[in-house]
Amino acid sequence: MSATLIDNIGTLVTNDPQLGEGLLGQITESAMVLDGPRVGWVGPRAQAPAADTRHDAQGACILPGFVDSHSHIVFAGDRSGEFAARMSGQPYRAGGIHTTVAATRAASDSRLQEVARWQRAQARMQGTTTLEIKSGYGLTVADEQRTLRVAGEFTEETTFLGAHLVPEEYRADPDGYVSLVTGDMLAACAPHARWIDVFCERGAFDAEAARRVLEAGRRWGLGTRIHGNQLDHGPGVQLAVAERAASVDHCTYLTEADVAALAEAARRGPQEQTVATLLPGVDFATRQPYPNARTLWDAGATVALASDCNPGSCFTSSLAFCIALAVREMHLSPQEAVWAATAGGARALRRSDVGHLAPGARADVVQLEAPNPVYLAYRPGVPLVHSVWESGTMVYQNTFPPTAPRFGSR
Ligand code: NIG
Numbered sequence: 001m002s003a004t005l006i007d008n009i010g011t012l013v014t015n016d017p018q019l020g021e022g023l024l025g026q027i028t029e030s031a032m033v034l035d036g037p038r039v040g041w042v043g044p045r046a047q048a049p050a051a052d053t054r055h056d057a058q059g060a061c062i063l064p065g066f067v068d069s070h071s072h073i074v075f076a077g078d079r080s081g082e083f084a085a086r087m088s089g090q091p092y093r094a095g096g097i098h099t100t101v102a103a104t105r106a107a108s109d110s111r112l113q114e115v116a117r118w119q120r121a122q123a124r125m126q127g128t129t130t131l132e133i134k135s136g137y138g139l140t141v142a143d144e145q146r147t148l149r150v151a152g153e154f155t156e157e158t159t160f161l162g163a164h165l166v167p168e169e170y171r172a173d174p175d176g177y178v179s180l181v182t183g184d185m186l187a188a189c190a191p192h193a194r195w196i197d198v199f200c201e202r203g204a205f206d207a208e209a210a211r212r213v214l215e216a217g218r219r220w221g222l223g224t225r226i227h228g229n230q231l232d233h234g235p236g237v238q239l240a241v242a243e244r245a246a247s248v249d250h251c252t253y254l255t256e257a258d259v260a261a262l263a264e265a266a267r268r269g270p271q272e273q274t275v276a277t278l279l280p281g282v283d284f285a286t287r288q289p290y291p292n293a294r295t296l297w298d299a300g301a302t303v304a305l306a307s308d309c310n311p312g313s314c315f316t317s318s319l320a321f322c323i324a325l326a327v328r329e330m331h332l333s334p335q336e337a338v339w340a341a342t343a344g345g346a347r348a349l350r351r352s353d354v355g356h357l358a359p360g361a362r363a364d365v366v367q368l369e370a371p372n373p374v375y376l377a378y379r380p381g382v383p384l385v386h387s388v389w390e391s392g393t394m395v396y397q398n399t400f401p402p403t404a405p406r407f408g409s410r
């Protein structure tokens, strides 16, 4: 097993306050050792141990790879027209999902693989090293199962979302669809999934149906998560907290009681808590109000940021963009937003091996073309990812421009 020394780091974000300064556990003038697939050592440059190879970070910032805990990248078709119409004044309607369902059902397996591979690669180039992927555009037993098989080629974080919307052929019998989802569809999908999710919203599934879905998933050994409070003050947040779901995602419309419930849930500890996962790209691309992440954070809730990359409500895979929005529009500090897109995402997936860079963690590492993590919000829209390592192997390097200056004043 070979060891790589990443030397000459301007700011190393460990996300471990015991290893460095502040929330992000930052160590300046530092170095780290990737010991095969794991982090072997982090600390001041002057104390760096020997290694087999040396990578010069040229004074740049190194941080844990982004943990994007919410995406829907197995799909076919195009909904740019829907986005354009929305930007000209039409409201977002969950019904657009039917368009993607029809295109996904009609697509070949290889087309679905091609789209997912493309999206996974783009996410990686932007610093995402862990990516959750949901089904939910098949909505038949066979199409949900093949979606999850494709998702499983690109991630270990696969989520069964048969309860995304009642498909048109079940419009007259929504209860029958919930029975299918919790019966034959779940039986076919559970072996390919780690999680079960449900869109708990007016027009999708009510609290009672959502509870049935989560309970059925748990019987098959799946972890639970919810899409909630996206379009309205719905029951999703309270249900997620009561059911001890790992995460409730969107949280665009929150009452004081919802914020209090999420804060209370955060006190249950890493394996029992319900994370508030915010999806600022969705609020951006659907012209929704942004939730106030400041209020959530100050109340004590655990906050994650994720992309929700999907062809309908938000077609970005850039966690850097989400960080910039969370800072500008949701009132997180740059440090808090970076934490939420790394350590927060890991908590939303109940993972302790990713989202931080303490010794023993998975060596999922990003080098920025910037001296510190504030630049992710300070330089929005600029491609700042220079290099990406997954499990200790370099999987991406941006060699253009080849002459980036050394960071720092020397
Ligand atoms: O997370 N909220 C429901 N599902 C997706 C949107 C999917 C779509 O519009 O195709 C979301 O926003």
Ligand code: FE
Residues within 6 Å of the ligand: 070, 071, 072, 227, 308, 310
């Ligand atoms: Fe989603």
